[in-house]
Amino acid sequence: MTALAAVGTFVPADRVTIESYAEAFDLTPMQVRVFRRYHKLGTAARSTESLAGLLGLALADLALTAEQAARVRYVLYARTFPVVVPYPHNPLHDALAAAGLGHAQAFAVGQQACASGLLAIDLAGRLVRADGDGALAVVLTGEKTFTGEARFVVETSMFGEGAAACLVAASGDRDRLLSYVVRLRGEFDGDHDEVASEYQRIYHDALGEAVTAAVAKAGLGLDDVAVILPHNVNEMAWQRTCKRIGYPLDRVLLEHVADYGHVFCADAFINHRTAVERGLLRPGDRYVIAAAGAGRGATFSAMVFEH
Incomplete structure (x- = not known):
């Protein structure tokens, strides 16, 4: 694993x-x-x-x-x-x-x-x-x-x-990958101005669905997830996503959004370091890393790990 x-x-x-x-x-x-x-x-x-x-x-x-x-x-x-x-x-x-x-x-x-x-x-x-x-x-x-x-x-x-x-x-005693879900949305591969408004409309539902699907694939419920380590796109995006799926916003590590900005693909791993240092992850805790990407189409993905 x-x-x-x-x-x-x-x-x-x-x-x-x-x-x-x-x-x-x-x-x-x-x-x-x-x-x-x-x-x-x-x-x-x-x-x-x-x-x-x-x-x-x-x-x-x-x-x-x-x-x-x-x-x-x-x-x-x-x-x-x-x-x-x-x-x-x-x-x-x-x-x-x-x-x-x-x-x-x-x-x-x-x-x-x-x-x-x-x-x-x-x-x-x-x-x-x-x-x-x-x-x-x-x-x-x-x-x-x-x-x-x-x-x-x-x-x-x-x-x-x-x-x-x-x-x-390939395996280990900590931070073991339990599940991975990725949703590819090829309909957003087009001129930015033409697809941007629809992308924003479906964004929170699509990201939320990837998170809940990954949690279910791991055989868990959202109550079993200790923390979500997000991509730092902005705080409002996560407020809306959490509202859609019924997950507490205070269990999403958002403190670096206002300070670091969106550090490309590094966000989740920088947030992982903070979660470990702050004691937000204890041995055996399950957590989610989630991300969305927009470029040649759109991607919404999530992974569930056991610390």
């Missing part, structure tokens, strides 16, 4: 504010206030590190032993955007070489946009189970806000910079 053997994260100390975006994105004072008061988005994390540097800091925080590093056979880089640096740079391989993981087979996973992190965990588990000889995999997440589209989504979210690294094993 796929398990997270360790999680490493990096979130920089520097921040940008929603007010600093007003001129670049033609935001009115009212729109700025809506972001702060309604979406609960005020700042987003920023780093002077390169993308290779961000990924390297998450790998360093993973604190692999020499024995673990030697067993890492695959590295999956889960990302939101198809292109994250100008050609021909390859920050993934640069980061892996610096971390002593240059021997691993490395590739990117981005087909499900901001939900690609969960896809990468599933794929990593399948790969190491197929090898069956103690192989390990690393899932890397985190990107730079190098374009306007990668900094800000109008009326929705601010992207933050940071990174996370997960060590994935």
Whole structure:
């Protein structure tokens, strides 16, 4: 059974504010206030590190032993955007070489946009189970806000910079994957202006259905879920989703939304670190990681783990 053997994260100390975006994105004072008061988005994390540097800091925080590093056979880089640096740079391989993981087979996973992190965990588990000889995999997440589209989504979210690294094993005593549900919605593969309003209309129901389906697939009920570790798109989205499914909002870890912003595919794993450090997850607790991605279509997905 796929398990997270360790999680490493990096979130920089520097921040940008929603007010600093007003001129670049033609935001009115009212729109700025809506972001702060309604979406609960005020700042987003920023780093002077390169993308290779961000990924390297998450790998360093993973604190692999020499024995673990030697067993890492695959590295999956889960990302939101198809292109994250100008050609021909390859920050993934640069980061892996610096971390002593240059021997691993490395590739990117981005087909499900901001939900690609969960896809990468599933794929990593399948790969190491197929090898069956103690192989390990690393899932890397985190990107730079190098374009306007990668900094800000109008009326929705601010992207933050940071990174996370997960060590994935075929089995383990903690953070064992109990179920994975993914809903692909190909009808949203079209011009943004044409599909955006319908996407927003179905968003909360679709995300809620993915969460409840994953919980049911694990043989559990929502009352059995100790906490939901969300993607940090905005707080209002989670208020509405929780209302749809009848789950207490105070058991969704939302404290980083207003500070870090939406750290691409790294959100859930950064939230995992916080949940563990704050004692929100005790041995045996079941928890949900949920995410939605919009790009080439839409993806709504959820995983249930046992801590």
